[in-house]
Amino acid sequence: MPSTDGHTSDIVTERYVVESKKSAAHAPLACSTQHCAFPLDGNRLCVWSPKDPSHQLLTLQGHHQLITAVVFGNQMDPFLLCSASDDYIIVWNVDECREKTLKGLTPRGTILGSLLQTVLCLRFSLDDRAVAVCAGNKISVMDVEKQSVLVELKGHGGSVTAVEFCPWQAHTIVSVSEDRSFKVWDFCMGSLIYSSSILTAYPLLSLLINEENQQLVTGSADGQLWIFSLIEGRRYHCVAHVDLRKKTETFTTRRMMFEQCRLPEGHQYHCRHEVDKRGEAEATFPILNLAHCDLCLPDSQCGAFASECTTCLWIGSSTALFILNLASFELEAALHFKEFQSLSVQVAGSCAVMSEPISTKAFCILSSMFGSKIAVLEISLSALLSAQQYPRAGRMLSVLASSCVLPTSPLYFGIIKEKFPKLANTKRHAVKNVVEDKPLVFHSKVRSSGYTSKPHMTMFSPKTNIKHNNKRSSKYKNNYKCKEYSLESFLPRNLSRKVAVAQEPVAVNCLQFSGDGQQLACGLGNHLSLVFDASLSGAPAAFSGHDGAVGTVCWSHDKRWLLSTGRDQTLRVWSVHRTELMLLLAPDAFPKPVISAQFYYMDTFILLSSGPEFCLLKYHIDLCRDDICREELVLSCTRSSESMFACASASPWTNGKMNNKYKPKSRYKPIFRLPLTSGVDITSLSAVNDFYSHIILTAGRDRTVEIFDLNAGCSAAVLAEVHSRPVHRICQNKGSSFIAQQSLAYNLFLTTAVGDGVRLWDLRNLRCVRCFEGHPNRSYPCGVAFSPCGRLMACGAEDRHAYVYEMGSSSFLHRLGGHTDTITEVAFNPAAPQLVTATLDGKLQLFVAE
Numbered sequence: 001m002p003s004t005d006g007h008t009s010d011i012v013t014e015r016y017v018v019e020s021k022k023s024a025a026h027a028p029l030a031c032s033t034q035h036c037a038f039p040l041d042g043n044r045l046c047v048w049s050p051k052d053p054s055h056q057l058l059t060l061q062g063h064h065q066l067i068t069a070v071v072f073g074n075q076m077d078p079f080l081l082c083s084a085s086d087d088y089i090i091v092w093n094v095d096e097c098r099e100k101t102l103k104g105l106t107p108r109g110t111i112l113g114s115l116l117q118t119v120l121c122l123r124f125s126l127d128d129r130a131v132a133v134c135a136g137n138k139i140s141v142m143d144v145e146k147q148s149v150l151v152e153l154k155g156h157g158g159s160v161t162a163v164e165f166c167p168w169q170a171h172t173i174v175s176v177s178e179d180r181s182f183k184v185w186d187f188c189m190g191s192l193i194y195s196s197s198i199l200t201a202y203p204l205l206s207l208l209i210n211e212e213n214q215q216l217v218t219g220s221a222d223g224q225l226w227i228f229s230l231i232e233g234r235r236y237h238c239v240a241h242v243d244l245r246k247k248t249e250t251f252t253t254r255r256m257m258f259e260q261c262r263l264p265e266g267h268q269y270h271c272r273h274e275v276d277k278r279g280e281a282e283a284t285f286p287i288l289n290l291a292h293c294d295l296c297l298p299d300s301q302c303g304a305f306a307s308e309c310t311t312c313l314w315i316g317s318s319t320a321l322f323i324l325n326l327a328s329f330e331l332e333a334a335l336h337f338k339e340f341q342s343l344s345v346q347v348a349g350s351c352a353v354m355s356e357p358i359s360t361k362a363f364c365i366l367s368s369m370f371g372s373k374i375a376v377l378e379i380s381l382s383a384l385l386s387a388q389q390y391p392r393a394g395r396m397l398s399v400l401a402s403s404c405v406l407p408t409s410p411l412y413f414g415i416i417k418e419k420f421p422k423l424a425n426t427k428r429h430a431v432k433n434v435v436e437d438k439p440l441v442f443h444s445k446v447r448s449s450g451y452t453s454k455p456h457m458t459m460f461s462p463k464t465n466i467k468h469n470n471k472r473s474s475k476y477k478n479n480y481k482c483k484e485y486s487l488e489s490f491l492p493r494n495l496s497r498k499v500a501v502a503q504e505p506v507a508v509n510c511l512q513f514s515g516d517g518q519q520l521a522c523g524l525g526n527h528l529s530l531v532f533d534a535s536l537s538g539a540p541a542a543f544s545g546h547d548g549a550v551g552t553v554c555w556s557h558d559k560r561w562l563l564s565t566g567r568d569q570t571l572r573v574w575s576v577h578r579t580e581l582m583l584l585l586a587p588d589a590f591p592k593p594v595i596s597a598q599f600y601y602m603d604t605f606i607l608l609s610s611g612p613e614f615c616l617l618k619y620h621i622d623l624c625r626d627d628i629c630r631e632e633l634v635l636s637c638t639r640s641s642e643s644m645f646a647c648a649s650a651s652p653w654t655n656g657k658m659n660n661k662y663k664p665k666s667r668y669k670p671i672f673r674l675p676l677t678s679g680v681d682i683t684s685l686s687a688v689n690d691f692y693s694h695i696i697l698t699a700g701r702d703r704t705v706e707i708f709d710l711n712a713g714c715s716a717a718v719l720a721e722v723h724s725r726p727v728h729r730i731c732q733n734k735g736s737s738f739i740a741q742q743s744l745a746y747n748l749f750l751t752t753a754v755g756d757g758v759r760l761w762d763l764r765n766l767r768c769v770r771c772f773e774g775h776p777n778r779s780y781p782c783g784v785a786f787s788p789c790g791r792l793m794a795c796g797a798e799d800r801h802a803y804v805y806e807m808g809s810s811s812f813l814h815r816l817g818g819h820t821d822t823i824t825e826v827a828f829n830p831a832a833p834q835l836v837t838a839t840l841d842g843k844l845q846l847f848v849a850e
Contacts, residue, residue, distance in 0.1 A: 010383045011387060012340055012343070013377065013378045013380075014343055014377055016376040018374050019371075019374075020041050021372070024367040024368055024371070024372045024373065025349035025350075025367065025368065025370070026349050026350055026367070027349070028069045028350065029351065029352040029367060030071050030081070031352035031354040031364070033354055033356045034049060035049050035079075035094065038070070039066070039067035040374075042066045044060070044063075045060040045061075045063070045067060045081075045092075046058065046059050047059075048376060059101075060107055060109065062109055063083065063087060064085070064087050068119050068120065069120060070082070071122040071123055071131075074126050075127065078093045080092065082112075082122050082131055088113075088114050089113055089133060089142070090110065092109040097109075113147060115140060118135065118136075119134065119135045120161055121161060123162075123163045125165045128144065129145065130143060130144060130150065132173055132187075134163050137155075137177065137179075138152055139153040139160055139163055140153075141187045151190045153173075153185050153190065153192075155195065156175065156179050157179035157181075158178030158179035158180075161177060161203065161206075162175065162206055162207035163175040163176075166209060166230070172184060175207070176207045176218050177204060180200050180202070180203060180220070181195060181197065182216070194235075194236055200222065202220045203221050205219060205286065205287055205288060206288060208292070208313070215811070217290055217326075219287025219315065221287075223284045223317070224241070225242035225244060226242075227239040227242070229774070237774055238774065239774050239811055240329050240771060240774075241773065244285045244287065245285060247329075248331065251330075255388060285319065285322075286318055287316070288316045288350055288351040289315075289352050289353060290314065290316070292311075292357075293355050294312070294357050294358065295309060295323060295385075296310075296360075310325060310327065310332075311326045313326055316352065316353050318349070318351075319336060319337055320336040321334070321351075321353060321379070322334050327771070327810065328759070328760075328768040329773070332385065333385055334388065337366075343375065345368045348368065349368065349369035351366055351367075360381050361379065362378075363378055364379060396764055397709070397717065397764060398747055398764065399695050400747075401691075403711065405711060406711055409710060410671055410672035410710055411604075411711065413618060413671050485788060485833065486832075486849060487739075489833065489849040490787070490789055490849060491833070492828075492833050493850070495816075495846070496846045496848045497845070499844050500842055500843055500844075501522065501540075501842045502842050504842075505841040505842050506525045507824060507842065508524060508824055508825055508838035508839065509525055509551055509824065510783075512555055513534065514555045515557060515559060515690065516831060517534055517829045518533070519534060519555075520827065523564060523566075525549040527546040527550065528542055528546075528550065529544075529553055529562065530542055532844070534831075535846065541576075541579050546570065547570075548566045550564050550565070551565050551595070552564060552565040552596060552598070557603045560575065561575065561603075563597060565594050565596075565597045565608075570584065571584075571589075573606075573666070583619060583666040585668065590611075592610045594609065595610070595681075595682060595685075596608065596684055596685035598686075598689065599689045601693075602689065602690075602692060606668070607685065608685075609698065610682075611682070612676050612679050612700075613673050613675040614673070614696065615670050615673045616670070616671050616710075618668065620667050621666045622666040624665070672713070674708060674713070676698060678700055680700040680702045682698050682700055683701055684727055684728060685730065686749065690737070694710050696708040697749060699722070699727035703720075703722055703727070704718055706718045719761070722759070722768075723751065723759070724753065725753040725754055728754065729783060729784055730749060730751055731750040731751075731784045732750075732786070733746055734786070737830070739788050741789070744764070745790045747762055748761065748762060748763070748786075748807075749761050749763065750784050750793060752777075752782070752784050754778070754781055755779070757771055758771070758784050758793065758805075760772070760793070770810060774810070775799075775812065779798065780822050782824060783825040784796075785835075788831075791807055792807070794826040794828065794835055795826060796823030796824055800822070800839075801823070802815070802819070802835070804816065804835075816835070816845075819843065820839060820841055821839040821841040822840040823839055824839060824840050832848075834846060834848050
């Protein structure tokens with residue numbers, strides 16, 4: 001049917017329209033893969049088939065009262081249809097009725113009985129041997145062959161609006177009601193298995209059970225969706241909560257940004273929804289119908305682990321149809337009826353939609369809210385998706401570098417150091433001059449210990465090195481044996497050790513394992529950074545110097561340096577072996593505080609964010625320190641070692657200021673700065689340091705994620721409306737040197753925001769491929785982490801549990817208990833299936849695999 005408003009007519013076609021003598025505002029509708037059923041003139045039942053034009057319309061008569069519910073069976077032979085009114089419940093054999101009609105006979109159905117009450121919902125069992133009839137606040141399960149009631153289920157406080165049989169448990173049914181709850185029943189035993197709490201202030205109208213993910217989906221009159229897990233042992237855990245109105249606004253915003261990027265510079269895109277946005281601000285989308293939809297996305301839109309087809313959900317509402325991705329809980333498409341002015345029904349009172357498992361077409365039947373028309377629509381999924389593409393970058397992005405560094409790139413500065421001999425020669429000559437000016441001995445067979453050379457380990461009393469020997473002695477390193485990373489028992493679920501980071505409760509703000517998995521660094525809320533052994537045994541090494549809580553810790557690739565940032569607005573680089581400060585960025589180094597910082601490009605640069613911009617620093621760690629002052633400091637630490645934090649108290653600081661003789665002589669130089677396109681402050685920043693990568697990920701306070709390509713030195717893409725709140729953590733799949741992953745897996749990254757769960761994104765197509773919302777995180781920013789194998793994601797939560805998810809499921813795989821406070825941080829060991837969790841009260845727990 002041609003469209004008169006300029007929209008392409010190949011998206012939706014009106015195949016059939018009929019006008020009823022009675023109002024069709026809330027007429028019950030049914031839609032299967034081959035037929036549509038609806039009441040006509042109140043008590044006549046019509047069956048229309050889009051695949052048999054010779055005798056499409058079949059009229060069935062047998063009811064004397066208004067038909068209030070209809071449903072198709074699940075089997076094709078025989079193909080059954082059940083209808084209910086206040087007088088009868090009738091089961092029809094559609095094929096037999098059609099044959100009788102062609103012969104001129106009057107088709108008759110089988111009367112199951114009468115409940116003498118208004119029936120709001122009907123549902124066949126999977127084998128079509130039983131029918132669940134919802135009348136009032138009770139559910140009657142009726143035997144089709146014996147025409148008798150098997151059992152009556154009572155317990156809802158309001159009228160039952162929808163019911164479903166569980167596909168993998170034949171004796172289980174689920175129901176929703178106007179009392180705003182759902183219940184799970186064993187209808188063979190006639191008992192109640194589970195009753196939920198009240199979910200919303202509006203009645204629940206629709207229900208669907210997704211067999212593939214073993215999930216229950218229910219929708220309410222105010223446009224809210226709830227997805228619950230039906231997996232054994234999950235206790236009907238809430239997987240996700242979706243606000244359809246907010247999802248629609250996000251989807252529209254992304255479309256506008258994509259269209260704006262495609263227009264020539266200076267032009268402005270005007271969206272049809274944007275014109276009427278003020279009038280629709282308070283509009284809701286009552287969820288009238290839910291149906292399965294296997295959506296085959298174009299190849300360029302598939303995620304790294306996406307199959308050929310994605311499991312989606314049809315959502316039928318009064319003014320639009322939506323396709324919701326059940327992995328990412330994002331809208332894939334939205335079809336608003338008002339965009340097609342030629343459609344007979346613009347506002348629907350009832351709706352039913354269905355698409356075949358492998359098909360590019362879907363059928364939808366609508367009844368008019370303010371009229372008496374009933375219309376059947378044919379929708380082309382391929383045309384709908386192509387007209388509503390997600391924003392994508394102009395070229396394919398990848399974390400793995402696919403080309404050499406350009407001479408115009410800011411990263412080129414890190415390469416020319418090796419090819420430019422002047423820097424190396426200058427340094428070598430400087431060292432030589434210092435040694436020649438201040439020799440200590442002259443015998444050719446005695447090695448000099450000049451002021452700038454590294455001291456011998458036996459230069460002083462052995463007591464001097466007690467602190468280092470207890471933690472990182474050469475003997476320990478030689479005896480350390482890293483087991484092969486296990487892929488069979490990869491889930492760390494057994495509690496191995498629990499330690500407190502301080503004598504008083506103090507928050508652990510950040511965690512990170514070293515690249516070899518032997519050490520764990522953590523930043524505390526009391527200005528300290530600690531480095532533990534990977535097994536959390538022994539006393540940790542303390543790094544003191546910040547004048548506020550430590551917000552970031554980061555290991556260098558070679559494990560020699562530890563970077564930290566704090567609320568005192570300083571950035572510090574520490575020598576891990578010496579436990580001393582090597583590089584200091586004062587608070588006045590940048591106009592705004594440093595929020596995120598890390599080593600980048602195989603330790604070539606320090607990458608940091610300050611205000612709305614990120615900055616690349618070229619740095620030099622001066623190893624030619626005054627060793628006599630250094631040994632003074634070590635000796636003072638040794639003499640005052642009364643506790644694990646003694647060296648922190650014996651640090652080279654006086655009244656918050658560093659003594660000049662202890663100040664590091666390292667230096668840094670900013671070589672590149674770039675602000676976010678929107679100009680807002682950066683909340684999180686991430687880049688790979690274990691291999692060369694040109695990609696930098698940033699998150700802004702405007703809830704966007706912007707991707708920068710430093711080989712080109714510019715912004716590559718912007719993701720809008722990533723979360724409902726600003727992102728507080730970006731976590732990339734950086735892999736591990738102890739286990740191999742697919743190269744495409746490195747393009748996956750996680751984002752998390754308070755109160756909005758964790759989302760998995762694919763950099764290649766800039767799409768959210770999965771959403772994890774099963775963990776409570778409403779008020780405190782909790783950390784996330786990838787496992788080295790790339791199969792798991794762990795995150796903290798506020799219910800004193802850490803949650804572990806598999807990448808292929810939105811339901812959590814395991815909950816790790818035993819904590820005493822909110823889980824603030826999590827970290828996987830890159831060398832073994834181990835997970836460390838940190839709490840708000842300063843407890844570390846180590847979980848290992850079986």
